[in-house]
Amino acid sequence: MRRLWNLYLRPRTVPEALRAIHEAPQPAAFIAGGTDLLLDIETGRHPRPHTLVDVTDVDELQALEVRGDRLFVGAAVPVARVAASPLVRTHAQALAEACALIAGPQVRNLATLGGNVAHALPAADGTIALVALDAQAEVASPRGRRRVPLETLFLGPGRSALGHDELLVGFYLPLARPGQASAFRRVMRPQGVALPILNAAVWLRREGDRVADVGIAMGPSGPVPRRLRATEAALRGHALTPERVAAAKEALLREARFRTSKFRASETYRRLLAGVLLEEALQTAWARAGTA
């Protein structure tokens, strides 16, 4: 056994957690499931902390409920619960699908959505779904609470914009109304790391044969998870005809910045897959919206 930390704290409330991260012997870091963090510490990608502040006992971060016109998913809700939640399946199917694809149950019961976002990988499955679903994140810090669009939380691959003392409390998602649906799709490689070669999440609002509104995210399509707005624009307000889909694919290839990841996938391969994934996720969401 390797010793990866010296002090482990389990606060019960947000203020306690914020105090702990501030006052505990430094360096200190938040930990949720540890499925990214502990392996990062072990391999030296993350500096070895003195204190770990476990956020999974904070009730507020464990909530999963409808709040007003939004669905709230606590940052420390394990992705297993997200995947199985009828609420999430109803309002954010892409998110449920993404979370169901993460690892096996013994990891899914630990891994959290907050950790998935805070780890800031450009192709994290849960994160990509949240981005397409236009999620907002609630962030707590000693300076107060704020609610921000998810996209603002990322600086670069593996680099979160969250400050060291900033805690993700949870995510707010719009409730699905009739005609709205989402879908998630990814391609893995059987060899090598458990990161998708490419994933895609699509949310849309369907009015008759028209795409009234749409949100699209794909990872990795750049250094940070983000919406593909030009691709969305190519679809928004139009009927979903083969020509429109083709136009969206073209926009996608112009807009996204696919790159080669060594041992994983070449840019060329990703470009070939991008259109396929976009179309498959789009068609699935479209069909679902028709019955929603």
Add this chain to the structure above:
Amino acid sequence: MTSSPEFREITLTVNGREHRVRIAPGETLAYLLRERLGLTGTKIGCEEAECGACTVEVDGEPVVSCIFPAEKAHGRHVLTIEGLARDENGHLVLHPLQQAFVEHGAVQCGFCIPGQIMTAHALLRHNPEPSREDIRHALKDTLCRCGGYPSIESAIQAAARALREGTPVPRPEIPPSIRAGRVVGRPRPRPDAVDKVTGRAIFTDDLKFPGMLYARVLRAEVPHGILRGLDVSQARQMPGVHAVLTAEDLPAARTHGLIVSDWPILVGVGERIRYVGDALAIVAADTPDRAEEALAAIRVDIEELPPLTDPVQALQPDAPRLHEGGNLLKHIKVRKGDVEAGFAQADVVLEHTFHTPIYEHAFLEPECSIAVPQPDGSMYVYVGSQIPYADRRQVAAALGLPEEKVRIVGQHMGGGFGGKEDIAGQIHAALLAQATGRPVKLLFSRRESMMVHPKRHATQIRVRIGAKKDGRLVAVQTELYGDTGAYASLGEKVMTRATTHSAGPYEVPHVKADCYAVYTNNPPAGAFRGFGVTQSAFAIESMMDMLAHALGMDPVEIRRKNALREGSVTSTGQVLREGVGLLECIEKVEAEMRRLSDGQDPFRPRRVPGKPHLVRAWGFAVAFKNTGLGGGAPDQSTVEVELLPEGVLEVRTSAAELGQGLVAVLQLIAAEETGLGPDRVRVLVMDTGRTPDGGPTTASRQTAVTGNAARLAAQGLLKAVQAWASEYYDCPPEAVAFRGDALVAGDRTVALPHLVQAMRDAGLEPRTRFTYHAPETRPLGQPGDMHFAFSFAAQAAEVEVNTRTGEVRVLRVISANDVGMAVNPLGLKGQIEGGVAMGIGTALTERFIVENGRVVTDRLARYRIPSIVHMPEEVHPIVVEHPARGGPYGAKGVGEIVSIPTAPAITNAIYHAVGVRVDRLPVDQEVLLLALTTR
């Protein structure tokens, strides 16, 4: 780094019992369970949340305990494998899942089994009637390298039914051998299965000794260089550090090796570093952490040299010489007829080059050795090893002790597959134990395991093949370059097998094969299930399909036409007199494949209705594999059987149980021969202090060689008992026999303890020992039999290629294997499933990456072994039994043949589906898609 641990006390409930435990900071739940509570049923395979072996339930949900902070378990309820079975009045009552795993043969090496059962337990809690998809979804990341996934699946379903209906666990239907005896050839759970499903089975890392120290090894981490300086003075001063040893401290031998002693135990200053895993210094400290810190305090000065990373490059005249004798370990030649004359007669000649990469065994149990010095100056080494007597020889040489002063005490082994034949930590642990006078444990981290132990040879194979218009082969020429890495290990033997099998299981009049086994600065390569034949079978079986295509022939037909049969002469000039079941394997697989294809040509692409981008087709491949060492090597095994006072027949041999099921085979044989019930037979293996030499557990030889020794030893014992008892009880010897758990002599029934006592009183030990010598073989190049038996196989695989993404799925596999005789049909089923699983890994999931001599794939997260989701919907096993004259009841090797044809069957199927020929393993979906789109 701060190292004053502030202990904390936590309270948790484990398996219904409340515990207050003092834990150190940084502890994981797995550590707490194993080290503080002694619940070693929870296994650690990776410590990276990747394998699932450490799965336990916390508050009813499964979690990986290897990354679960112990502090987080405070106030929680934990359920481990030890908490499933019940004790009813001193009687062990297994949980239905445990019972089902035992009955369905889902248990092989057993290392993954606690994790499998706990994951399944949690699944059934939520879902009492899981579908196959539910099971696959739940077990997706609970890896089993023995690959018994189909049996695991059926066990879970059986247990679910038993739980739902409150009925006993339904048994699987497994046909007996066509030559079944009273017990041999009939399905029966293996004797160690119950221990393995309850977590009671002890693997090396589960052992603890008073005063035990923890060792770590400083690795070079540089593929090629000269060690210029090594300063261990600071490390030696550190508190808690008991010994730091370098090459200067070696008391005796400086190198080890199974055949060639070319592997430095520790690289000395001024000496050459040949790969990243070379050991420079070893440390023993009172905790693993302290040992690690000591490593960090050692100062190393290495002059780095450019690494040789490719065998062809290493044979260039200007390449640096890695070993004194140069870089060519061996040039292996096979000659039959006149190959050029053969090609001159051919109507078609094809030539192609194939590449197979390094493969990693990825047994789920990382290497672990514990050396324990004895008061009389001898040394015990506890280790799971495939060749205990070779360990003994090498450890003794390193310690400077006579061999009798070293005892290898084998433990349950969590998989081997050839990767536990060489020395791993045995010598280092023993040196440290000798230096400190205390027990020393050396457990490899997963990274170390992946970096250090010998792998499968990466091989480049050029095949030239000539045939007549009707498909009859006239000439095959092959040229192989095998990358044996830094050290010889078993490289010469492995590449010899690759070469002699490189023309496939076909009768070819003219054969010329040349193989160069070459040293490089890559990790060493040695034995790996298939022993070189995996590589050459991929090449020749791909080539046979290309030939069939060129001739417009059916892929099955061309194989049938050329298949070895009784009377055939192999490439090495051996006349096959009996036991050649290849044609039957081909026919049975073909019939099943055509049946499943509903009368359509199985080799024609079929689009999935409604999803035209998914294209399916079948592929076919065959193989053969020698049983036994062969090539003139004396191949013998000794077995001792003894009736013990407690009324048990003990069968003793040093042969190794790595999960393959040898203990079950020996149990059945001894029971069969004596007439005792199998439950009266106990098998003890792998202990050089108590078991005679069974020879190496390699080359699929143990069922045949040690099986025979057990058969003859048991017969000898029966005869001795009959002779004595007929006099003592005054009846004819024919009237003396064992029946179940007693001896019957005339009209008397004698309990076994009585019998033992009576014989001992008469001054007789009820014990016999038999050394069986396998039929003599001849070295390559000399006339006569190179091997005393061969196993044969045919497989068909149906794949589905996604032409939009390049993704490949294996849908169904049919696997027929001529194993001579199925001594243990339940175990054979597991071997067949595991062979297919491993073959799928070879074809699709496993890619070991070494870049400039450095191992990139140094964790399970980077090197993917097949999971249950990669398994086909169906593995259809077919057992073919063409007995070998020498084998017990005709049995021959099983362990390797079952895995060899899978990869080429898959790549041939890909070709039939989409017309892309894969000539480089593993299949790369990206390359496949690019080939599809640029056409």
